Amino acid sequence: MSVLAKTLGFSLGLTLLFTLVTYLLPQIKGEAPVDKKVDLGSLTMESFIVLGDEIFHNKGTCTLCHQPAPLGRAPDIAGEDMVALANKHLADERYQGDAKNAEEYIRESLIHPGKYVVAGWGKKGSNDTESPMPGVDKPPIQLTPVEIDAVIAWLQAKDGGEVTVPLPAVEAAAEAASTATTGDSGKAPAPAATAEEALAKYACASCHAMDSNDALVGPGLVDIGSRLSKEQLRQSIVDPNAVVAEGFPPAMPLDFASRMTVSELEMIVNYLAEKK
């Protein structure tokens, strides 16, 4: 046999051997999150809790870190009574957050994990002042408010605790249509009840930093009330191109005037005017 045939045969044989090893291993695909439609008409608290369980184990990617010892890189949430634990942390003198009850604590720890870091689980070298956990409402996880509520409902219910989060309203579900809820029930979205809901409904935070002056697509709004009067705020929402903030593109949607109800507009204007 020629040298070429022997060496080529050896090389191909070795390559196929490596390929064979890959077939001996579990064949698992890592699917991207897909849209899931939930019929609000038939949504019960029980199915809402099941949805939270599913988000916790899949889209939320919580179990990457929250696992039982010694594998876990974060507290074992699934194995602990979260309501009892939340109350214990609220009573801790190290706690500096704004939550008043278990539901608020869980929500705060999902969205601002750095507000209270459980002892021993902080970033290396931070002395438990910084959390390695990303905010779940931000990329790459990007849970919607409804999905966060579902996760909280599951965390409260799994150990027999009382579920205090309400079932989602139609308009909130529409906002969350990208991943977990209906959003296309055919009904017009109901008006937001609070300024926070209205801000979430129109996704203001996608382009404006609400808690700082960081420039995203638009300017930060942390002290917008000290820079613009209510009239100017109202104008910048309904007719955003009338005055464009210096150094920013005219990228604000032009259809808020037709989409917002009067009460929503006023709630947002009043809310922003107080940010000084």
Next chain:
Amino acid sequence: MKQTEFIRRLDVSRLTAMLFPLLVLLVFGLVDAAQADVGMGNAQERITPIGEVRLQGQPPVEIAAKPAAIQEQEVELRAAPRPSRADYPDIGVSSRAIVWVLGQMHLFFGALVLAVPLFVLLIELVGVYTRDDRYDDMAHEFMKISLIGFSITAIFGGSLALALFLLYPDLMAYLMHVFGSQWLVYAGLFFFESFFLYVYYYGWNALRYGNLKWVHLTLGLLLNASGLTIMVMANSWATFMMAPSGVNEVGAVVGNIWEVMKGPLWNPINLHRFIANIAFGGAVVGAYAAFKFLSAKDPVKRAHYDWMGYTSNFIAILAFLPLPFAGYWLMAEIYAYSQQMGITAMGGILAWLFIVQAVLIGTILLAGNFYLWSGMSRTDGSERYKGLIKVIALVLVVCFLIWVTPHTLILSASEISLLGGSHHHILGPLGIMPAKNIAVNLMLIATFLSFQLYRRSDKVATVSWAPMGNALMIAVYIGAVVNIIFLGVYYGYFTNTVYKVGSSVAQVVTTLLVIVFGLVIDALMFKKAKVLPSHWGRIPDRAQYALFALPIAFTWLMALMGYVRSSVKTHWHVYTVMKDNSPDNFIPAIGYAGNMITLVTVLFLLCVLFMFWVANLSGSKQRKPETALAGGEA
């Protein structure tokens, strides 16, 4: 004397002729830069026609166009696109598969042609210092066999770019926007690289001796400098997609190009690829030497190719030894950037493929060691170390088996009940990282011991303190092995995860210390050693197959780790700022990845064969046919 002077002048004039185009390029570049500096303005201003004619004394009419500064800012603050599924062209074949094959082939050849000039330059330098022409000839031959690789790299690079623009237009538009004129700098560097490459290669014999040799070495240095700059620039695109920097939460550019490039993973990837390229390049040219060795009948040629194969293996294994440490740094930075991303790679869906990685690295270490042991037959002085080889082989095999032990098995209910749980009570603890860290460090130490024994086999130390030096070396090995096992067992099984990760760094440092101690002690102990004769070419044919196993395993390993690196982004084109909504936005199963990797490995193998064939073709010359000769005479 006069003739020598004439040749020198001739060389200088040739050199001048070769450098002239470069000077022209530089002069044009300087003139262009100078024009920009003296207020000739940008292109838009120069081609602007007369916009308004007005009477003297009248106020200017408001022009609708916005000032250039505002226009520029608008462009810069553009958020990353959010393409829907329909925005991705569908050509009936998986777009990802096309880009995967083209991208991987480009990377294989890119790695090869970046690595070869690097160690060629070092070998050439060794030739200058040792005044041994064999080094110079070998370095020249390495360049010859890789020369066509530059064209193949460019062909696959061009095809990849076209495929990306066709299949992922939104992503490419965004990346073009983010990196801006850096793309032009990247393209411009190819001119420099090509210039230095061709002058370096074709000027080899014209610039071989005396001061001209230093000019040649300088050209080699510039070739490597332009090649490495190209590599780190291309790396910045990959690391930007993994860990974007210089952009805000929605992907709008808020930093300058340097801030965009120097993301948290850029330097770890730069170092990792730099070292891996050298190991990969060494392994590929080693296969060439092995093939030539097996084909040659002439003992002189066999001796030459044996030496060439040994040098290639030496380069590959030496570069390979620190590679896991560069890998540690990269993974540590990935964890620091995003714990979620780190766990996706090491403990999530992708964790299984580290079993395949273990098989591949095990193959590389076993093949490298086997080649060294076989090579000991070149000298009679190796007899004294034969007993130790069996111990090293045992350590390698046991560690290899620990490394490939999976942690979690896919079991049926009856199997679980037979096993008494989802983890075997003995094999379970061997499946987690502490056991694997012990295994991989011991394998690296064993490989270094093989290398050290090989280097010692043709020497006998003459210094008076040789027994003391040997005792010290043995103590270092024993201390290191005990320390690595203690760190792994105590911190791996009896403390929490944070200490487990920290202890792996101490293990790596221990391994590095063994290597440093070994090199220093041997350098001092064998300084004026008695050298025993080496018989190049006296090596069994089967040892050459280890030199084929190395590039196959390296190629497979590179493609496998590329699959991991790209997959940790999950369903994002650019992590956290631009989602991948294409039909291929999922992480494929390991079996599918295995098929793709085998496909690119076989394609690479065929292209490399073509490259070697063309390299040999240049040395062949057809004899003039007898009949034609006769006819001519008639």
